[in-house]
Amino acid sequence: MSIQDTGMTASMMQSELESAITLEQVCKKRREHRIGPINWSIPRGYVTALVGENGTGKSTLIHMLLRTLYPDSGRITWMGEACEGELPVHLRQQIAYVAELPMLEENRSTARQAAAFRSQWYPNWNQQRFEELLHQLKVPEDVRLSKLSKGQQQKFVFAAALATSPKLLLLDEPSSGLDPFAWKDMLSALHSEMERGDVTVLITTHRMEEVKRLADYVALMYEGQICGMKEKDELYQQWKEVWLGPVADRQLLDDLKELPGILDWDAKPDGSVRVHTSQPAELQQIAEENDIPVQVNGLEWEELLSCWVNDYRIHHLGEAKV
Structure with a gap:
């Protein structure tokens, strides 16, 4: 879905668009840095780019959404559901994550073997889509992941993330270490995913091209605060x-x-x-x-x-x- 397709404006978004994730008074202190309080809603069915300087808290926020970090205070809801501890299985199965640097527990496995293992945890796993993406992204199926380049490992993680048919896709600097041709292929795959159904994407990025080609909304993070969110075209005219x-x-x-x-x-x-x-x-x-x-x-x-x-x-x- 694209904001241009709906005719929505940023002012309409807050009152009329459903939220995929909502943060209310969320705070987290990490060493000398403090995140929050954050009050923010991520619109469902759109691509939101989270931008800001390094060290401002973007990755910390992503990990709080994944529940690999817990906020010190505040409340987060995912698709209308809140939880105090770990994310329930049915919510985790709707969320896919691509980190800046791939860390693969299945390093000794091939892409095909790793996919077979991952598919057991995701009831909506789309094997055909996974194989199509591997072919499109030029990732060999029968080579150990540890033998692949970092770029190929990143493309495997990306393909596996989309194959889960996620409702929420979190991308933390996904183009880091990729050559322009590889990232162009990943952009194409992501566009196709957005056209397939109701998926919400949150991407942290420093690259203007990613914002221009992907984002419906842009949110700015500065010194641990969400300073605001604007519709992309509105931002370019601001x-x-x-x-x-x-x-x-x-x-x-x-x-x-x-x-x-x-x-x-x-x-x-x-x-x-x-x-x-x-x-x-x-x-x-x-x-x-x-x-x-x-x-x-x-x-x-x-x-x-x-x-x-x-x-x-x-x-x-x-x-x-x-």
Whole structure:
């Protein structure tokens, strides 16, 4: 399913879309780092990309969803069910996980043997789908997993995850260590999986391509907090780069600097200014009315994330504009 297919917007999502997972006041302290409190719902039937700097808590959050880590406080519900201890078997059978680095207990087994073992634990195991994926991803069936490259091991884990016919698929930096051709094949397989049925995907990633090609929603994690979630296309239109000047009128520049929506203001020695703003049209109009040269540009992925973090700091943490 795609958000474009439904016509849903981010504002409609919170009230109208069913949640696959809900976190309420979830906290976890790990050494000097603290995660939470997190209040967040992951929309069912969509791909949500969880982005943020390394060390901000993304993998910890994933492991709390898998119940390999327990939160210190708070409540998590999976497909409408909550539990205090380990996930019940019927819930575990609906969740598949692909880690950044494959750790295979079946290293001495071949892909075919490992699949036969895994299939016993998943009532919805699709052997035909598994074999199709191995062929598509070019993973040999009868070679010990320990003899495969890390990329081939990762592709095996990915194929086995999809073969379980999961309701919830958790992908933690799944493209790490893969060449572009292998990841393109995995993207194609994932798109096919989304078209097959009601599956929810949560992916942590640093790669712009993965967000652009996969995500319906993007959530930002910063210093252990979920700073917000936006529909992908909305995010790409949220902030713009505006170049002004050169401008000789210092008072006019000071007035422009106070306009709403401005996140940062980078004055250059020649009198020009580089601005990131969520309201470029207003800034452009005033500049043109005052005969100030102006140019509006879109932002690259890293700059968008930086704007999102700055916006969170200013409006939620009360920090000053840069």
